[in-house]
Amino acid sequence: MKKLTAEWDNPLFTQVQTQFEAAAQKLSLDDNIFYRLRVPDKALMVSVPFRNDDGSIRVVPGYRVQHNDTLGPYKGGLRYHPNVNLGEVSALAMLMTWKCALVNLPLGGAKGGIQIDPSLLSRGELQRMTRRYTAEIVNFIGPEVDIPAPDMGTNEQVMAWVMDTYSQLHGYAIPEIVTGKPVIIGGSLGRKEATGRGVVYCIMEAIKTLNINLDHKTRVVIQGFGNVGSAAAKKMIKSGTKVIAVSDVSGGIYNADGLDYGNMRAYIEKNRTLEGYPEADAIKNEELLCLECEVLIPAATEDTITADIARKLKCRILAEAANGPTSLEADVIIQDRGDIYVIPDVLANAGGVIVSYFEWVQDLQNLFWKEKEINHRLWEIISGAFQTVHEFSIDQKIDMRMGALMLGIQKVSQAMLTRGFYPG
Ligand code: GLU
DSSP, X not given: OOOOOGGGOOHHHHHHHHXXXXXXXXXXXXXXXXXXXXXXXXXXXXXXXXXXXXXXEEEEEEEEEEEEOSSSSEEEEEEEETTOOHHHHHXXXXXXXXXXXXXXXXXXXXXXXXXXXXXXXXXXXHHHHHHHHHHHTTTTOBTTTEEEEEOTTXXXXXXXXXXXXXXXXXXXXXXXXXXXXXXXXXXXXXXXXHHHHHHHHHHHHHHHHTTOOOSTTOEEEEEOOSHHHHHHHHHHHHTTOEEEEEEETTEEEEOTTOOOHHHHHHHHHHHSSOTTOTTSEEEOHHHHHTSBOSEEEEOSOSSOBOHHHHHHOBOSEEEOOSSSOBOHHHHHHHHHHOOOEEEOHHHHTTHHHHHHHHHHHHHHHTOOOOHHHHHHHHHHHHHHHHHHHHHHHHHHTOOHHHHHHHHHHHHHHHHHHHHOOSOO
8 A cells, every 4th residue: 555645644644544544444335435545635735824913924834634525514623832833734634534424424524733832822813813713714614614623722712803804804704614603693502512522421321331320429530621621621520420530731639538520610710721720739631641430531742642652541431532642552552451341532521513403504594403412412412422322332342442443444435336436
């Protein structure tokens, strides 16, 4: 097989490529389909110049990668992080294709990003950069073509600026160009918490399947306290379990009796991070990941569960709220150990894009749903997908990740074969 060239050279791209190749082999995927799905359909690199507060102009690299749109418009988040590059964004776009297909959304896979640390920008700089990036990709995206959403380092406000810039350039309001935007401009109720909520719905299914008691003795550890990690923490505590440790960029905190969600939120409001939080002890990232617990939720970034950590894990369920948190080597170690139940990223964190899909449908119809209905529909889709992956994995004697990838890839492949090849 021909090796891919240097522009894709990125650890996450290698990881998703290797996973794709293994799943494709198991599926005996058609050769032509294999070579088409191995790389994105289209990738756009842009230079994003924007004015700093001191009047000077800075230029940063931006990307939008469209992996596959066989099932519907390209869909996926927009990431602001210093590690963003073509390989990483392409890998994340590919994961979006499998994720959307797995949970039966009529959407394809995409991802975008800017190589920058947004915490170092003022609000004005963040806004100017976002608007210029949107202008640079304006002809590449569209409500029927490619619909961005939040990802790491972006939020509802950033989506509002994308929506406004896109609308200004077209001369009228086009809310359906992005999802994950504020409710006041056409966002959906429940979208902000959707990814964390979906993670918890999957965990509840796993807890039932594994016959684990769900009570105050059920210990949960969460790495990352951003949009996804904090929503998951809130809901896990509400469902009766105790969250014994969480971490953010400043480090981790640990309290064996359980942490209080409201107090942590209030502390962050005042101090920006959890550093120095009084009702817990400080704990290092590696120690946190290796704590004895029933549920471990990596909700930060890729490659946090390394081979070394995989050997020391003491959790029963590993729910991948982040995209690609488990390295390839770690994955092999976890499979060999056989005592950890993995809910893979494409399933565990699909709640975000599921409610993004609801948001897009509501915008297109100009008809908005109640939050209860949104959460119920999310639960139906994600718990159904969980059961399908669980049963398929048992039936095929494979792990949950391979099961989820095979189901997603198979669906895209069948759709491609059914549509046929253009121009023939
Ligand atoms: N960024 C999220 C993800 O990785 C959500 C994407 C979306 O809603 O389009 O799944």
